[in-house]
Amino acid sequence: MFVGVHPLAGFDKLLHYRVPEALRASVTVGSLVRAPIRGSFTLGIVGELGAPKDFPQEKLKPLAAVVYPFPALPPDLLELARWLAAYYAAPLDGVIETMLPAAVRKAAQLKQEKLLVLARRPDADELAALTKRAPQQAKLVAFLAQQFKPPQKSLVLARLDLTAAVVSALMKRGLVREETRRVERVAYADEYTGGELVAAQPHTLNTEQQAATDALATSLAVKKFGVTLLQGVTGSGKTEVYLRAIHTALRDGGGVVFLVPEVALTPQTVARLRSRLEAIAPGQQVVVWHSHLSEGERLDGWLALATGTARVVVGARSAVFAPVRDLRLIVVDEEHEPAYKQDETPRYHARDTAVMRAKLAGAFCLLGSATPSLESFANASAGKYGLLRLTQRVDDRKLPYIDVVDMRVEVARTRGATSLSRRLADAMHDRFEKKEQTILFINRRGYSRSMQCRKCGETVECTHCSVAMTYHRTDETLRCHLCGDQRGAPSRCPKCAAPDIRWQGLGTQRVEEAVRRVLPRARIERMDTDTMAKKNRFREVLSEFRAGKIDVLVGTQMIGKGLDFPNVTLVGLVDADLSMHVPDFRANERTFQLLVQVAGRAGRGDRAGEVVVQTFTPQAGAIQYSRHADYDGFAAEELGVRQRFHYPPYRHLIHHLFRGPNPEKLKFFAEQWARHVEKELGNRVELRGPTPSPIEKIKDEYRWQLWYFTSGVTRVTADLAALRAKFAWPDDITQVLDVDPVNLA
Ligand code: ADP
Numbered sequence: 001m002f003v004g005v006h007p008l009a010g011f012d013k014l015l016h017y018r019v020p021e022a023l024r025a026s027v028t029v030g031s032l033v034r035a036p037i038r039g040s041f042t043l044g045i046v047g048e049l050g051a052p053k054d055f056p057q058e059k060l061k062p063l064a065a066v067v068y069p070f071p072a073l074p075p076d077l078l079e080l081a082r083w084l085a086a087y088y089a090a091p092l093d094g095v096i097e098t099m100l101p102a103a104v105r106k107a108a109q110l111k112q113e114k115l116l117v118l119a120r121r122p123d124a125d126e127l128a129a130l131t132k133r134a135p136q137q138a139k140l141v142a143f144l145a146q147q148f149k150p151p152q153k154s155l156v157l158a159r160l161d162l163t164a165a166v167v168s169a170l171m172k173r174g175l176v177r178e179e180t181r182r183v184e185r186v187a188y189a190d191e192y193t194g195g196e197l198v199a200a201q202p203h204t205l206n207t208e209q210q211a212a213t214d215a216l217a218t219s220l221a222v223k224k225f226g227v228t229l230l231q232g233v234t235g236s237g238k239t240e241v242y243l244r245a246i247h248t249a250l251r252d253g254g255g256v257v258f259l260v261p262e263v264a265l266t267p268q269t270v271a272r273l274r275s276r277l278e279a280i281a282p283g284q285q286v287v288v289w290h291s292h293l294s295e296g297e298r299l300d301g302w303l304a305l306a307t308g309t310a311r312v313v314v315g316a317r318s319a320v321f322a323p324v325r326d327l328r329l330i331v332v333d334e335e336h337e338p339a340y341k342q343d344e345t346p347r348y349h350a351r352d353t354a355v356m357r358a359k360l361a362g363a364f365c366l367l368g369s370a371t372p373s374l375e376s377f378a379n380a381s382a383g384k385y386g387l388l389r390l391t392q393r394v395d396d397r398k399l400p401y402i403d404v405v406d407m408r409v410e411v412a413r414t415r416g417a418t419s420l421s422r423r424l425a426d427a428m429h430d431r432f433e434k435k436e437q438t439i440l441f442i443n444r445r446g447y448s449r450s451m452q453c454r455k456c457g458e459t460v461e462c463t464h465c466s467v468a469m470t471y472h473r474t475d476e477t478l479r480c481h482l483c484g485d486q487r488g489a490p491s492r493c494p495k496c497a498a499p500d501i502r503w504q505g506l507g508t509q510r511v512e513e514a515v516r517r518v519l520p521r522a523r524i525e526r527m528d529t530d531t532m533a534k535k536n537r538f539r540e541v542l543s544e545f546r547a548g549k550i551d552v553l554v555g556t557q558m559i560g561k562g563l564d565f566p567n568v569t570l571v572g573l574v575d576a577d578l579s580m581h582v583p584d585f586r587a588n589e590r591t592f593q594l595l596v597q598v599a600g601r602a603g604r605g606d607r608a609g610e611v612v613v614q615t616f617t618p619q620a621g622a623i624q625y626s627r628h629a630d631y632d633g634f635a636a637e638e639l640g641v642r643q644r645f646h647y648p649p650y651r652h653l654i655h656h657l658f659r660g661p662n663p664e665k666l667k668f669f670a671e672q673w674a675r676h677v678e679k680e681l682g683n684r685v686e687l688r689g690p691t692p693s694p695i696e697k698i699k700d701e702y703r704w705q706l707w708y709f710t711s712g713v714t715r716v717t718a719d720l721a722a723l724r725a726k727f728a729w730p731d732d733i734t735q736v737l738d739v740d741p742v743n744l745a
Pocket residue numbers: 203204205206209232233234235236237238239240394
């Protein structure tokens with residue numbers, strides 16, 4: 001018997017081995033094995049059974065070991081690995097490493113613990129005698145007799161203040177025995193939530209939820225691949241629909257992957273899901289999967305899923321690779337979230353990966369959002385995905401009113417000295433008096449500087465690419481980072497000639513100061529990457545906020561499921577332009593999503609919510625459509641732009657980044673390469689650039705970039721990879737390909 005193995009040691013090819021007699025029963029496609037390589041050993045995944053065609057069998061070395069008695073990458077995951085490698089132009093060994101947690105790869109030494117077991121119960125006489133002659137031994141025996149499960153030796157000795165000699169003596173008497181057992185460290189949901197268990201009752205579904213649930217039950221019954229987009233306004237009760245679908249899948253003996261964005265993986269969400277899933281399927285273990293697990297916890301969770309002990313995983317991005325058996329359903333909540341994209345190689349998108357995994361496993365994929373990505377929406381409109389809609393909020397409350405404040409007027413009124421409009425300041429006052437809470441939201445600021453006139457709101461956009469042009473101070477130019485077009489930076493607004501054209505983003509700190517001036521007596525807390533650097537601070541602040549100890553929360557990243565604050569009746573978006581006028585074709589989509597999601601957070605309790613949005617461009621579509629959460633209106637307008645400028649969902653984009661210490665050389669090679677690609681693939685790929693990156697230099701390395709626009713990714717990535725391998729790159733230039741990038745700015 002012979003096998004082809006994908007080694008995980010930087011060899012991007014299949015190597016063949018002989019399988020020794022003893023290992024034959026446990027080796028199969030997808031097994032994690034240890035194999036000899038160049039005088040040492042490597043871990044690898046069995047990619048195929050059989051001998052190589054062009055190599056003498058008798059020369060093949062034997063496999064050293066099989067790490068787990070089940071395939072670490074079952075067939076669907078192995079196929080997925082191959083697809084990821086091809087689609088994202090990433091080496092297969094790196095992809096496999098991403099799919100297998102480090103702890104699993106290390107085949108980590110399982111932590112062994114000694115447990116004390118009462119071997120037999122002494123009768124009354126024996127116990128009396130023992131109490132007299134060896135009171136310490138009697139104490140231990142009495143303790144063990146009371147235990148429900150054999151306790152850990154070290155803990156018992158510490159607790160009863162006994163020495164190991166006492167155990168030895170009892171072992172000699174045959175009363176106690178030691179057992180070595182693996183300690184369970186699975187981060188089942190209740191451990192992770194730190195006891196914040198809230199009993200969640202199933203709701204009686206409303207008509208729309210029932211219709212969606214029925215449709216999904218029908219789809220699941222087919223037991224074939226399919227994708228459905230569940231578009232439900234914020235507060236329409238999508239979770240309830242997910243849970244019913246999960247119930248159906250579990251009841252039929254299937255496994256389930258439930259993906260949520262990392263920030264949404266709060267103790268509340270997890271607790272709610274767990275208690276609901278427990279009710280659905282008693283005794284069902286829910287494995288939680290997120291970035292803060294210890295290696296041991298992750299290994300245990302992985303093993304529980306791989307062996308079928310647990311059938312449901314709730315987790316962030318990488319849970320899409322969890323080895324759930326008999327996969328029947330993948331749910332991707334908040335499918336539009338950019339956090340689903342991994343920002344290092346392999347740069348996979350968990351939503352797209354989920355769809356592909358479902359396809360390979362013959363499972364069903366449910367994507368949910370209040371504001372679907374235009375990619376998913378287009379797929380649904382084209383009939384590739386099913387579409388289910390929840391148009392009503394469960395409590396029948398109206399979505400909060402969005403009040404758009406024109407900052408051009410405010411700036412004129414206060415001569416530019418304002419970051420909080422009078423409207424917003426008044427509203428905050430009002431809430432403070434009523435002891436209600438406010439969230440001031442500042443969308444994270446990108447690195448790019450685009451220009452905006454503070455008088456008329458004009459921004460400078462590239463006429464070819466419909467994205468904001470970026471200001472480069474070094475040579476006083478405005479440049480387009482897609483096509484490379486450039487012009488001199490104006491000193492006056494090209495539209496109204498005011499000298500006020502500049503980019504001035506507001507930091508959270510400045511907003512905090514402004515709030516302190518408006519509400520000197522309020523308790524204000526700032527939440528951004530600076531202040532949240534301390535571990536657990538994020539959670540602390542949120543729980544103080546929930547407890548009403550904070551009046552105003554100023555922050556950059558607190559939007560997400562599970563962050564329900566019933567006492568928050570005002571949400572202010574301080575500068576909507578910060579996300580709208582950045583050199584990213586998704587800027588409008590992000591802004592629209594942000595506004596609708598923010599509005600959905602306001603006033604979820606029994607009080608009405610209000611949203612105040614400050615902007616210099618109140619007429620922008622992203623803002624106007626968000627006022628009535630008009631997704632269809634927004635999508636129709638935005639898809640028109642996307643089509644005109646060849647952006648997704650009409651084309652795929654591939655980003656090619658070049659980095660090097662010498663700017664002239666970098667530019668030269670980027671241009672050489674672009675010419676080469678144009679010649680070879682020009683009929684299938686539209687090139688834009690090369691241009692300097694929005695961030696021209698990081699840590700003494702200069703950066704250039706090139707864009708490929710294409711309608712089919714896999715062919716192009718294969719061709720690019722082949723061309724790239726043959727191209728004479730200098731040693732000091734590194735490059736990175738990013739397929740379907742989500743952050744352009
Ligand atoms: P969405 O994800 O669509 O924004 P959620 O799933 O978070 O909405 O549901 C919003 C709230 O409504 C939750 O507190 C949930 O428990 C509650 N809910 C869901 N369905 C119902 C229902 N049929 N009746 C009453 N309350 C419901």
